[in-house]
Amino acid sequence: xxxxxxxxxxxxxxxxxxxxxxxxxxxxxxxxxxxxxxxxxxxxxxxxxxxxxxxxxxxxxxxxxxxxxxxxxxxxxxxxxxxxxxxxxxxxxxx
Amino acid sequence: xxxxxxxxxxxxxxxxxxxxxxxxxxxxxxxxxxxxxxxxxxxxxxxxxxxxxxxxxxxxxxxxxxxxxxxxxxxxxxxxxxxxxxxxxxxxxxxxxxxxxxxxxxxxxxxxxxxxxxxxxxxxxxxxxxxxxxxxxxxxxxxxxxxxxxxxxxxxxxxxxxxxxxxxxxxxxxxxxxxxxxxxxxxxxxxxxxxxxxxxxxxxxxxxxxxxxxxxxxxxxxxxxxxxxxxxxxxxxxxxxxxxxxxxxxxxxxxxxxxxxxxxxxxxxxxxxxxxxxxxxxxxxxxxxxxxxxxxxxxxxxxxxxxxxxxxxxxxx
Amino acid sequence: xxxxxxxxxxxxxxxxxxxxxxxxxxxxxxxxxxxxxxxxxxxxxxxxxxxxxxxxxxxxxxxxxxxxxxxxxxxxxxxxxxxxxxxxxxxxxxxxxxxxxxxxxxxxxxxxxxxxxxxxxxxxxxxxxxxxxxxxxxxxxxxxxxxxxxxxxxxxxxxxxxxxxxxxxxxxxxxxxxxxxxxxxxxxxxxxxxxxxxxxxxxxxxxxxxxxxxxxxxxxxxxxxxxxxxxxxxxxxxxxxxxxxxxxxxxx
Numbered sequence: 001x002x003x004x005x006x007x008x009x010x011x012x013x014x015x016x017x018x019x020x021x022x023x024x025x026x027x028x029x030x031x032x033x034x035x036x037x038x039x040x041x042x043x044x045x046x047x048x049x050x051x052x053x054x055x056x057x058x059x060x061x062x063x064x065x066x067x068x069x070x071x072x073x074x075x076x077x078x079x080x081x082x083x084x085x086x087x088x089x090x091x092x093x094x095x
Numbered sequence: 096x097x098x099x100x101x102x103x104x105x106x107x108x109x110x111x112x113x114x115x116x117x118x119x120x121x122x123x124x125x126x127x128x129x130x131x132x133x134x135x136x137x138x139x140x141x142x143x144x145x146x147x148x149x150x151x152x153x154x155x156x157x158x159x160x161x162x163x164x165x166x167x168x169x170x171x172x173x174x175x176x177x178x179x180x181x182x183x184x185x186x187x188x189x190x191x192x193x194x195x196x197x198x199x200x201x202x203x204x205x206x207x208x209x210x211x212x213x214x215x216x217x218x219x220x221x222x223x224x225x226x227x228x229x230x231x232x233x234x235x236x237x238x239x240x241x242x243x244x245x246x247x248x249x250x251x252x253x254x255x256x257x258x259x260x261x262x263x264x265x266x267x268x269x270x271x272x273x274x275x276x277x278x279x280x281x282x283x284x285x286x287x288x289x290x291x292x293x294x295x296x297x298x299x300x301x302x303x304x305x306x307x308x309x310x311x312x313x314x315x316x317x318x319x320x321x322x323x324x325x326x327x328x329x330x331x332x333x334x335x336x337x338x339x340x341x342x343x344x345x346x347x348x349x350x351x352x353x354x355x356x357x358x359x360x361x362x363x364x365x366x367x368x369x370x371x372x373x374x375x376x377x378x379x380x381x382x383x384x385x386x387x388x389x390x391x392x393x394x395x396x397x398x399x400x401x402x403x404x405x406x407x408x409x410x411x412x
Numbered sequence: 413x414x415x416x417x418x419x420x421x422x423x424x425x426x427x428x429x430x431x432x433x434x435x436x437x438x439x440x441x442x443x444x445x446x447x448x449x450x451x452x453x454x455x456x457x458x459x460x461x462x463x464x465x466x467x468x469x470x471x472x473x474x475x476x477x478x479x480x481x482x483x484x485x486x487x488x489x490x491x492x493x494x495x496x497x498x499x500x501x502x503x504x505x506x507x508x509x510x511x512x513x514x515x516x517x518x519x520x521x522x523x524x525x526x527x528x529x530x531x532x533x534x535x536x537x538x539x540x541x542x543x544x545x546x547x548x549x550x551x552x553x554x555x556x557x558x559x560x561x562x563x564x565x566x567x568x569x570x571x572x573x574x575x576x577x578x579x580x581x582x583x584x585x586x587x588x589x590x591x592x593x594x595x596x597x598x599x600x601x602x603x604x605x606x607x608x609x610x611x612x613x614x615x616x617x618x619x620x621x622x623x624x625x626x627x628x629x630x631x632x633x634x635x636x637x638x639x640x641x642x643x644x645x646x647x648x649x650x651x652x653x654x655x656x657x658x659x660x661x662x663x664x
Contacts, residue, residue, distance in 0.1 A: 144447070147441065147442035147450075148442050151441045151442035151443075154438045154439075154441055155435060155438060155439060155648075155651040155652065156651050156652070156654045156655060157655070158486075158655035158656060158659075158664035159482040159485075159486065159656075159664055160431075160461060160464065160465045160468070160481060160482055160485055161465075162664055163438070163461060164458055164461050164462065164465070167438055167441060167454055167457060167458055167461070168454075168458060170441050170442065170454070171441070171450075171451055171454040171455070171458070174442075174444075174447055174450045174451050174454070175451055177447060178447050178448070178451070181447070216655055216664070266664075269663065269664060270664075273662060273663060274659075274662055276659065276662075277659070277662060382442070382443065385443075386442070386443045386444065386445070387445075389443075389445065389505065389506075390444065390445020390446055390449075390506065391445075392505075392564065392566050392567055392570065393445040393446075393449075393506045393507070393560070393567070394445060394446055395563070395564055395566075395567070396559055396560050396563025396564045396566070396567030397559050397560075397563065398563075399563045399564050399567075400558070400559040400560075400562050400563040401559075403562065
């Protein structure tokens, strides 16, 4: 008998209309339908969701943490992308 | 990797920990940290899963519809908690089913409390009140554990567990306020569960091998004895309130310290149960092993069917 | 038979179906073939126990003798339980549990769709809530029947054996007597004869996809609706009633 395990899936839940799906956790399932069913039973027992996405974990491509410096730090020096960078004269509202 | 380089990484790691920055799965971590986490989180997961069994023992005998549904929902949560925790273990590179095999082959530990038998309905109350109560004491600080996935799993677990202790206390309260027979049932159960519940926090700090390192790594935030004291301080007034007697002749409130002093735990019993000589060590592991073995054909069939269908879909497209 | 007597009896039959099957599924708790499935079976069990509770409550009100839902669930003798034989059959392997569920879910689906239009508002409200649960159950059991039937040789053989075994109890799902006739006339319940063909088609369609088949020989067993059960029910009730029988009249 094969010892092969069911693949791992990542579960994303939309908690209510208007919000995006958020990572809730992972689980095992043999196929996509089962993954959705299991996600429902494991992660929405307390009405945590109204919509579920599942994706097989092997299909998630992640950035490399050792590259976090070159990936994300250059953005830190570009404060001019944020509104707080700019001075607004007193008395100006709604800008 | 060069030695100096490794030392720098380790320093950097500890520095992050000290600055309360969470460690995430793909970040550098020392081997020993990884191993400690795998051991601790998988033991925790096993405890949830094995912990289903003593309560499942009473599901079919629950005294009314409400209690049956509540108990079942609670045990189901435990399966869920086991699952969240196994997921956290997997982020460390340990395979869930291998981890489960360690449990089933007797290579892994789990909380010894679940090797005690559940002998009366009152035990369902005691397990919720005392065992979950003690677990919550342990788990709340783990929500701030340095390892991100573990901390996040614990946040979810703690949120869900908040009803577990309450439902247990509700059962006990109902009995304590019930007929003399029911009150006796509750007291007898408390007599059996009190000391094992105190043992759940592990050996005294002086005898605890892992505590110092785990605290430095911020996997653990409080020592065993600190948590045990918090539990006693919280629980004794609850027992008083419902008129049950804690089975400890040395138990006394200490005005000076503001804490309860309590008697010596029977550490001999503790170690014997850990070693496998408790009432149910064998039954619990055998039941888990049987569940996995009996389910092998089911899991395999689902795999084979998924492959067949994928092949068919390929042909169609 | 008065309408009230018929209604009480009907509610009891359906409540007993849900309770006994919910109880059987709860026996899986902690022993499922994989964690995720342990959780799924428990969810279905909880749905069923919830349905039973609602139905017993209403039955108790209809009866009007001061009994509670727990009195009805826990304090009758075996002959007074009116569930179909199918639901009391032992769990067996996971495949057998799934087939039992599959035969039952498909029937419940059609029945409760009919009950949603009941002239009895309470029943139609219960049915409206319940149908959503059943739609999920049916999906769960049907998908599993297909996976196991069309999975490995072993799973196919196991699940085919369960289909053959449990098909003996299918007919009883459609059992009718004076109780049903009375309530059909009043527009309170649908006539199950109306969807018998649809039921069989639904079952056969999925069995076909699963490469499974119903046996040619269809000797059918019944008795549950009259309180005459298989040997299994007595043991189930022994556990179910243990606390209430040992400590009579106490609150828990």
